Amino acid sequence: MPRFPVAPQDYAIHTGRSWRIRNLSLSGAFIEDREPLESGKTVYLELHLGQERIPCQGIVRRSVPREGMGVQFENIGPETKDRLERYLNTLEKSAAHATAAAQVAPSLPEEEVAEEAETSPSQALAARLHNLGAELRALEEDIKAGQVDVRVLQEFRESVDQIRVTAWVVQQWTELQAQKGDAYSVLPLLTKERIRRAAQLTETLNLDIDASEVTFETEGIEKLHRAVEGLYYRLARLFKT
Numbered sequence: 393m394p395r396f397p398v399a400p401q402d403y404a405i406h407t408g409r410s411w412r413i414r415n416l417s418l419s420g421a422f423i424e425d426r427e428p429l430e431s432g433k434t435v436y437l438e439l440h441l442g443q444e445r446i447p448c449q450g451i452v453r454r455s456v457p458r459e460g461m462g463v464q465f466e467n468i469g470p471e472t473k474d475r476l477e478r479y480l481n482t483l484e485k486s487a488a489h490a491t492a493a494a495q496v497a498p499s500l501p502e503e504e505v506a507e508e509a510e511t512s513p514s515q516a517l518a519a520r521l522h523n524l525g526a527e528l529r530a531l532e533e534d535i536k537a538g539q540v541d542v543r544v545l546q547e548f549r550e551s552v553d554q555i556r557v558t559a560w561v562v563q564q565w566t567e568l569q570a571q572k573g574d575a576y577s578v579l580p581l582l583t584k585e586r587i588r589r590a591a592q593l594t595e596t597l598n599l600d601i602d603a604s605e606v607t608f609e610t611e612g613i614e615k616l617h618r619a620v621e622g623l624y625y626r627l628a629r630l631f632k633t
Contacts, residue, residue: 394417394484395415395416395417395422396415396416396417396480396483397414397415397416397483398413398415398416398441398483399441399442399483399560400556400557400559400560401557401560401581401584401585402439402440402441402442403440404421404423404437404438404439405437405438405440406423406435406436406437406438410440410588411423411424411425411460412424412553413439414460416439416441416476416479416480416483417480418465418476418477418480419464419465420450420453420462420463420464420465421437421439421450421462421463421465422454422460422461422462422463423437423461423463424459424460425459425460425461426458426459426595427457427458428452428455428456428457428459428460428461429455429461431452431454431455432452433451433452434449434450435449435450435451435452435461435463436449437449437450437463439476441479442482444475444479446472446475446476448465448468448472449465449466449467450463450464450465450466451463451464451466457542458542458546459542459546524559528552528555528556532545532548532549532552535548550589550592554585554589557581557582557585558582558585561578561579561581561582564578564581565578597616
């Protein structure tokens with residue numbers, strides 16, 4: 393059963409926290425989680441796919457420490473299955489459209505390519521972003537094959553995720569502008585991603601400090617301390633309102 397990479401802003405919730413979905417099919421998904429559940433464990437998920445909120449249950453079939461877990465869906469009802477199928481159909485169509493556009497574009501004369509770019513910038517951009525995503529995934533596989541330290545690989549993945557989300561926001565901005573929509577409506581997605589990255593980075597730094605990999609002598613630690621103090625003060629004000 394084919395698996396598709398989901399949109400960068402989509403995610404899954406389990407154990408009260410949100411996690412990225414690396415890929416998705418009708419039978420399961422790979423959920424990125426630095427502390428995945430053990431194989432054989434039952435997991436309850438809420439998939440946030442576009443405007444859909446899909447609760448489902450699954451079993452962990454593959455668990456990769458500091459990377460994530462492959463979950464096989466079970467007891468999927470007809471309604472949930474239909475909603476998943478509709479979402480996967482949109483992913484398949486988008487991938488096919490982007491691939492077709494990428495294949496056709498290089499064979500066009502320069503004048504036609506320029507004209508196409510002027511008449512449908514969102515389609516041209518979608519094709520280039522699709523190619524970028526494929527290249528990043530291929531690069532990730534090459535890095536894994538090179539037996540790179542898991543911490544370096546994780547850092548690479550997090551950086552790639554940031555690129556993917558930002559690229560997706562750029563694409564949405566372009567499409568909304570072309571449709572005379574409110575392009576500024578995508579900006580909250582950047583804020584959401586920034587918060588997710590900050591929380592993830594804070595957790596990693598906590599582990600580094602506990603492991604004595606970060607000390608008082610570490611370069612930039614004082615600046616970090618001041619920044620965290622300022623952030624804590626402002627967050628405290630938010631939670632008091």
